[in-house]
Amino acid sequence: MCDCRFDITYNDLNPTILFVSKGKMTKNSRYHNHDFTEITFILSGKGQYFVEGNTYDVSAGDLLICNSGVNHNNIVINEKEPTTEFFVGFTNFHFKNMPSNVISLKNGDYIMHTNNKLRQELTKYCYAMLAENETNQAGKYFMIKANLIQFLLHIIRQNIEPCPPQAGYHFDSHHKNDVVNQIISYLDTHYNEKISLDAIAQNMYLSSVYISKIFKDETGESPINYLIKIRLEKAKEMLVSLKSDSVKEIATLVGYEDVYHFSKLFKKYYGMSPLHYRKNFIRS
Structure with missing residues (x-):
């Protein structure tokens, strides 16, 4: 019997979080890649990223998604007003119609632009994860994970086709x-x-x-x-x-x-x- 819990994944969404952090883009980083997925969310400012041979302009509200093996580095374009970035690294996830441990964007690219509403939502989850990371309260890892899952779901919803509505069936009695x-x-x-x-x-x-x-x-x-x-x-x-x-x-x-x-x-x-x-x- 179909289980609507798994409409966008093949099993439970339970990613392993490797790190969350925030930083300012004050200098160009080295060209590198990871063996996990890293998402960079631009909290403020403007900058550039060089990803797999192409240069991308980024500004507040943009996401950079680097799956395992994707080469990238940041490029500072204004030292006086450095870009503020949120970083999260994670693994052990599998969304439907995407390879395991990969987030694929609709345009096949590495940068995702957001509208004001989505930007506000994602920013909220970023700061919630950062705040939890600074605490010593019990269960902080799971609080971070809960926020990351919501963060990811907002991204995935923008990059998959919505499921067609199920045909309704009217039931008349509760006897x-x-x-x-x-x-x-x-x-x-x-x-x-x-x-x-x-x-x-x-x-x-x-x-x-x-x-x-x-x-x-x-x-x-x-x-x-x-x-x-x-x-x-x-x-x-x-x-x-x-x-x-x-x-x-x-x-x-x-x-x-x-x-x-x-x-x-x-x-x-x-x-x-x-x-x-x-x-x-x-x-x-």
């Missing part, structure tokens, strides 16, 4: 038996789609934990097991009736993008692979 029947009806009709228990729960104005509990109380199994059985029964029918379709195509038709996962479930429930089921049925 336990009615709720379960409506969920069953929904699963029977939409089994070939990406189904989120959280989305169903929201449409019913109930918690996903509650509807999981009453579903199991009424049917003896969880919603996900019920959905799996529907999909696999449909798959059995299709393996016989759609003989020209591959197992991968059948898996897609019943809602599974991963044919290996589909085949593994099929064998678990029926004791043979989808291909062997098809061959045995034809032979008989």
